[in-house]
């Protein structure tokens with residue numbers, strides 16, 4: 001039968017050890033074991049079903065999310081899951097909810113910005129979920145411009161308290177997840193005012209709701225901001241609105257790791273940089289990069305399996321039609337996404353390491369790598385989420401008409417994913433931060449301050465401004481050194497050109513605004529270089545398993561040459577490569593697609609996703625697509641009755657022409 005046979009035959013063609021690839025994808029044998037066990041636990045629990053999600057009303061949807069969250073918590077306690085296992089369980093439940101903000105932002109903020117004392121007081125309550133917290137930074141009037149926030153926190157020396165207030169409509173907190181209906185507490189970002197002086201934005205722990213009856217505390221107005229894009233999708237989350245009317249909190253509820261307010265109302269700065277007030281954003285951006293590979297690989301898994309099952313045109317000698325995965329156009333759209341999923345996985349792994357390293361240095365009062373950590377997390381968050389959002393939509397198109405059905409899993413995945421391009425920093429705003437960092441790095445070249453980390457290549461400015469690509473035949477594009485040099489030269493030349501153009505302006509800020517579109521392109525080039533170089537570094541590690549390294553090499557080359565092809569204008573206009581070398585890269589790309597083709601199904605099997613997690617009829621592991629699509633259609637509530645509700649009021653009068661007289 002179509003589907004079963006197709007995928008079984010595809011699997012038998014794989015030229016590498018899939019089990020070893022699963023370990024590489026998971027990060028370690030231990031992580032694979034945990035994620036495999038927990039994903040099956042979730043898949044086999046009926047409470048975690050998600051197949052009716054898109055058909056529920058908002059209220060039912062939300063209540064069902066609460067039920068799942070409570071059940072997840074119960075299972076975590078009953079099974080005594082470790083922190084790692086609990087995080088995996090929440091991941092595989094796969095439903096945006098208040099828990100994400102509680103564990104993903106509220107707790108990390110207290111850890112990162114609270115003093116030892118504050119951590120000792122608040123963290124045990126939060127870990128046991130005796131309180132539920134969210135992250136209330138964005139306001140109706142300001143999101144990107146954090147320094148523009150209007151909420152005030154005014155110190156009252158008489159009572160040793162802060163008065164939290166929303167002075168304008170635009171100062172209403174707007175968007176925080178978990179705020180609308182669930183959170184009992186929030187870290188609220190507001191302007192610290194002492195003695196009428198404004199000391200800028202700081203974080204404050206504020207109790208919002210009673211722990212007895214869940215009603216908002218006096219002076220607090222709170223609610224949900226309303227339906228968002230898509231059915232089901234992100235509407236499981238209670239993104240909220242919050243206003244304060246002179247709400248008092250004790251002084252020790254200001255998060256005081258960065259600066260402290262004394263009993264006398266004096267502001268004391270610690271030795272840590274003020275930017276640590278933005279620290280949670282750095283942490284979450286790093287997590288978002290890892291998550292991008294999950295969302296993209298999920299869409300790619302669906303589109304790849306379906307492309308092997310789906311047949312159109314081209315009768316072969318045996319009388320069956322061609323699998324759409326065999327069309328070169330399908331491969332040229334699908335395989336770069338497959339390669340991107342792997343590329344984002346490895347850059348995410350590296351970013352996690354970078355973040356841990358920065359944190360360790362911060363503990364030892366070494367703040368030197370913070371600017372680079374900010375630039376890398378901001379830039380890679382932007383690059384990977386934009387590519388993933390576009391990639392999911394491309395996967396929908398790769399699945400033809402059936403991709404548009406909710407049962408394909410792709411519409412909901414898209415709807416849930418796309419806000420990642422906006423939250424935790426609008427992607428363009430974040431690239432502009434990277435551009436500032438690059439311009440600063442270029443301006444310091446020759447000053448004796450050597451570029452570090454991901455900008456080390458800029459230290460070779462003279463070589464990179466002049467080098468000529470050595471490619472003479474298509475296979476030369478398979479050499480990592482050739483690819484790296486082309487990407488480094490492109491990035492270097494774009495940054496230098498931007499810096500030179502900027503230097504023509506008397507006012508640098510005006511120049512930055514005027515050139516911002518070019519600066520964003522320079523930032524993208526730098527971030528793509530990071531992704532390529534981290535993939536190449538990964539391949540230099542010991543990679544066991546028959547054929548595994550070879551497949552990863554092919555994917556790495558596909559990612560790099562696809563990016564080169566997509567941004568050919570950059571590479572040609574900066575003179576990094578010639579038109580002839582560009583066409584050789586294209587020829588090499590085609591040959592790489594043929595190399596990956598027999599392994600495509602095995603490469604997506606290596607993600608080790610359960611059918612529950614994929615929630616896609618098209619992406620089923622067994623390939624049994626058509627019978628299940630047919631079965632799914634009948635489950636739609638519209639098919640509960642053969643004759644629809646409304647027939648008598650609206651269809652019958654048309655058919656019986658009873659409306660005609662009324663119209664005439």
Ligand SMILES: CCCCCCCC/C=C\C/C=C/C(=O)SCCNC(=O)CCNC(=O)[C@H](O)C(C)(C)COP(=O)(O)OP(=O)(O)OC[C@H]1O[C@@H](n2cnc3c(N)ncnc32)[C@H](O)[C@@H]1OP(=O)(O)O
Nearest residue numbers: 100104137143144145146147275278281287374423424425
């Ligand atoms: C399991 C865990 C996973 C959890 C995931 C949960 C996901 C749930 C889904 C959604 C949750 C969503 C939450 C949110 O969206 S929270 C709100 C997020 N908001 C933003 O991201 C706002 C974006 N804006 C900013 O980050 C900043 O305002 C700015 C950086 C764009 C500009 O800030 P500004 O104060 O104007 O700074 P400057 O540009 O003047 O820069 C000054 C200086 O500081 C440096 N810098 C800026 N940001 C940081 C940082 N984060 N860390 C370190 N350093 C930073 C900047 O480089 C400048 O440095 P200088 O040039 O050397 O002076």
Ligand SMILES: Cc1cc2nc3c(=O)[nH]c(=O)nc-3n(C[C@H](O)[C@H](O)[C@H](O)COP(=O)(O)OP(=O)(O)OC[C@H]3O[C@@H](n4cnc5c(N)ncnc54)[C@H](O)[C@@H]3O)c2cc1C
Nearest residue numbers: 135136137138142143144175176177419422423424425428
């Ligand atoms: C689903 C979702 C969940 C969220 N969860 C939370 C949460 O839990 N807590 C929280 O505090 N916030 C949350 N947010 C808010 C989120 O962080 C902000 O929406 C985000 O930071 C973008 O800010 P903004 O809405 O002000 O966009 P704006 O800055 O108003 O962006 C509008 C447009 O202006 C452009 N733009 C803005 N500034 C510049 C500039 N300097 N140069 C060039 N172009 C510019 C942007 O590129 C964009 O195209 C959430 C948002 C969403 C969508």
